[in-house]
Amino acid sequence: MYQNLLVGFFIFYLGSFSCHVLSKTDSQDASALNVMYTSLHSPSQLSNWKAGGGDPCGEHWKGITCSGSSVTEIKLSGLGLNGQLGYQLTNLKSVSYLDVSNNNLKDSIPYQLPPNLKHLDLSENQFSGTVPYSISQMSELKYLNLGSNQLNGQLSDMFQKNEKLETLDLSKNQLTGELPRSFASLSSLKKLYLQNNQFTGSINVLGKLPLDELNVENNKFSGWVPEELKDIAKTGGNSWSSSPAPPPPPGTKPVTKRKASPFREGDESSSSKIWQWVIIAIAVLLALAIIAIVIALFSRRRSSPSSHFLDEERASQRRAFTPLASQELTNDMAPESIKPFKGIDDYKGGQDYMGFHDYKSNQDHYKGNLFVFWHLLEVNQFNNVKSTNAQAAPFSMADLLTATANFATGRLLGEGTIGRVYRAKYPDGKVLAVKKIDSSHFQRANSESFSEIVQNISRIRHTNIAELVGFCSEQGHNILIYDYYRNGSLHEFLH
Template identity: 60%
Template sequence: MGHHFLGLWIVFFGVIATRVLSKTNAPDVSALNVMYTSLNSPSQLSGWQSSGGDPCGDSWEGIKCSGSSVTEINLSNLGLSGSMGYQLSSLTSVTYFDLSKNNIKGEIPYQLPPNAQYIDLSENGFTNNVPYSFSQMTDLEYLNLAHNQLNGQLSDMFGKLTKLKELDLSSNSLTGNLPQSFGKLSSLIKLHLQDNKFTGPINVLANLPLDDLNVEDNDFSGWIPEELKGIRKLKTGGNSWSSGTAPPSPPGENSSVHRKVNDDGIKSLVTGLTIAGIALGVLVLLVIIISLFSRKSSRHSSHFFDEERFSQQKSFSPASQELPKDLRSDICKDYKDLRSSSTSIDIMPFQKSPSIGGRPALSSGKQSFSESEFVNRLNAGRSMSIHASSFLLGDLQAATANFASGRLLGQGSTGRVYRAKYADGKVLAVKKIDSSLFRGGRPEEFSEIVANISKLHHQNIAELVGYCSEQGHNMLIHEYFRNGSLHNFLHMSDEYSRPLTWNTRVRIALGTARAIEYLHEVCSPSLIHKNIKSSNILLDAELNPRLSDCGLGTFHQRTSQNLGVGYNAPECTRPLAYTLKSDVYSFGVVMLELLTGRMPFDSSKPKVEQCLVLWATPQLHDNEALENIADPALRGLYPPKSVSRFADIIALCVQREPEFRPAMSEVVQALVRLVQRSSMNKRGDLGGSRQLDDYDY
């Protein structure tokens, strides 16, 4: 009898111990709770709950665990609908994720299990594009997104997916050329792209270790590379392939490295090289003869002039399209939506100037630079004309009433900004950079900053008008915007006196995002702003945003202030920790300001509400909560779906882990989709007369 009770006690405590040991990690439970609710709480998912529970201990349908961590989610072919939720990035131990053959709709979320090796989302109703977050899933070996309604062009996101073995994007509506990063899928064995709208050549696939390739029924063109013709499973029908013999590979793309060459081929190659060498020798001889004859028949003076001009053109002529390497590396390329007045960068050949002993000096059609040592430093060794003008200190002192406090527009971590008013009515903004930031620096540092800022041309960036460097003062002059900053509009005016409508707020967010995208992804090398906040977003007469303080990131490595409280990303515990993703976080905080009308940090609020990110983030995916946190100045005049999508973008940007934040190009795309869906227009953006009828739900 005693042994019987002892056995029961052992079994009882064993069950209790098992349940305690199998208690699932809280982040995993929360992510599955959200997923269950987003899938419309389906009854077929036995054991699942909308809050709490123990997926590992209670054996939820389709869930497998290792210890207290969820490792597999297999919900294939269960008739599920709805969406996948927004917390999947919390499932850090999940390696197998299969929701195929269901009726799940909407976008594939940016947040996916970050360490997944196997993902199958095929045969659902997913729309829009393939999210860029796949680019960070470096353990991925299998990805199947076939038979959905995905569209648009693939981003260049595959460069880090070197473990990917199988990729299936078939039966969607994907368009455009194949991304160049496909060429880095060094483990790819199976690739199915059939039944899409892809265009262009498929040469990027030539050197992959493919064994199974299907590109049928697209709009591909060009020739099928020889390297692909030996693939065991190859399907290429239904495309616009070119007929006839394929042209030779361009220089630098020697495809023969990756295929066998027989003896006859080698002999042909040697013969061809021999013939080419003889032809080249004859050509060089003819050039020498013609050159000698021309020199004998020309005058001595013109010979030296031509030689000098040839030397200049060889190094710096626009016609040669060759710039010095150190210059080419940091020119911001023309942006597709630049204003016509600033779409080109003037490239000027160097001329020898007797006044400086034959050293190269920049020729400019605008003004003579010989009067200022600063401008000589600015242009030394460069072949670009600077669009910014030089201002005299005395003139700026007169225009700002000797930098009077009454002319002060604002003060930041790098200096003060003053309003300069001239007799002819012209008004400019003068940023007087704190002289302490130059202590211990190089004397040419400010000239380099001016040169770099003058290259930035974008319709949403406050362009540099001029500069001044005299008597230890270093100043940047910009256009003056009478509407001030976004910070002033949101936080410094009466709640109802100058309201920003919802359309205007979205437009400000999109314009600012495009400016940051330009700095991050158009400029080469990329520029980290390091000071994105609402006080640095100026508003023009039509309330379009102009991002200021661009190109001053170097100063934020020397000041302990950096951004205002509430804008800094969690990883930015020291200035050198700033990255492109830190800018994304700061932009997310600005979007929170636009949504809520609150400052990033407000000590007048109750303690739990003082930090905007901490207070607002948990409410971003709750539609009822969004109504409560939306800016009261909006007076409820906004489309709920648009606000909800806006909040989703914010949630992506302000994630604690930098690697899970999207690139700015992805943020721009998301905001563009939001605008397109809401059918927004620009009528009546300022004021309170908007009607909800104007919105398309």
């Protein structure tokens, strides 16, 4: 008999232990949620919820957050719920966050709410009646939103213990009477929204609060707005006094006005406009950056093949080489009009003609004299010419093409009667003037005759004639290379 009793007791103990192990949620929490589910008419939106029993934490009831076996958060906002919240919420002692906003909940707010709430949001429902006194016992409460309901009556003087409250929203209700004196105890309050009610009296009780945002629009307030609040308060739609405010009592400290917060809850249009301007500014900056990059890439593509080419002079404003003004020498000049002469070695300064000797034809005389005339006609002087034994150096066509960027238009300095002059810059920084002779002047001449002509010209020295330093006769081109002299005013050269 004793054996049977012992076995029965053991089986009962195991059953109780199994139920305790399998259930993760505190029984009081589960029971309170069972009652809430029934009071909400057992909505299908609340998945996994049950009217009796169940395990909210273990079965992951919708909107329920747990810590261990205790329910800590209830978030059921915007689910279209109807009915009431039930009468056992006070048993949810570990719940710190309760949000059932934006539903269709009716009747009075339950008197018995979770006692240790830090965040309570019952806004945008159809609650009626007064603000429950149980809120006065929530010493940890930081956020309270009862806005957009149908609450009525006067506020009880019950806020002495809500010293940690930072945000209080009672807007868009039907609350009446004066503000309770216990509002002065809300020493942490930053945001207060009382608009669209029927409050009366003054708002002086709010003057010492550390508010950043205050909205008391569309009430029946009277008196004066405290100086401390004038810069942050929205006060339209009231019956403020138009007469000057009475002076403060003797010994009152000077008033320190608070600046309005740039973003206010309830002023979404203002903040959204600011964000719109920020986005526009960012878009403009990005567009400018893209344009700058495109211009830089395009400019690089348009630049010369050689990286050492930089046009530091403004070709359009300052010509680096003076083009020939005289058009007296043309391709139609008859060779017979140029006098032959014996040779440059026999030339003496001051004579009025010059030529080369030992040419085989008048055409050769024409070519030789033409180069010398080109020198002298540009400066309109024939005297003070001397003969030396200097020799012009040969330049390769490849180097000249590189130095002049393939005789680019941007390197063009001027154009004379027998060819064009280009600016050539070498990697070592040396700059030369390159005269590319029109091929029509040497249609039948070979490179040897051109070289002979060049060597004769290179022996000429004159103070007003640029020195010939080199030549090139390759690929059917005849080119003269001179020292480069930049044009400019006397002031520019001196300074």
